Amino acid sequence: MYKFLLGVMIVLSILIIISVMMQPSKQNSAASAFTGGADQLFGKQKSRGFEAVMQRVTAVLGTVWAVLAVMLAFLGSK
Template sequence: MQDFIIDIFVAIVAILLIIIVMLQGSKDDINDAFNGSKSDLFKNQKTRGVELFMQRTTAGLAVVYIALVLVSVFLHTR
């Protein structure tokens, strides 16, 4: 029963992670770097507001996802 609950949480976190990544704005800096355009790719830029929240949420969900997958593998191999 615990395996099933963990698997449900893994699926929920995976879906949330996909949604959060899709909501983030695209960055054309890499494309500009390869095109030779003027780019601020290596400029020190601070993220603020919603962008900062999205980055932190993505990182947090990724850590939770990896932890849940490891727990799930451990429970399935027992």
């Protein structure tokens, strides 16, 4: 059971990396990299389409990964 969950965790880790890399960039210019993009921080920008799907996929994968990490820690302590 432990080795199976460890394998699933490795696959989930790779999928999380891929989903984060596929998300579109939010920076419009090089200047916003230095200012931190504070003008966009508090603006209402709702994600739509592909961006919204990728955010949800990343959140779900991250949650499943965290649950698996807790399960592996519990099984590893025995």
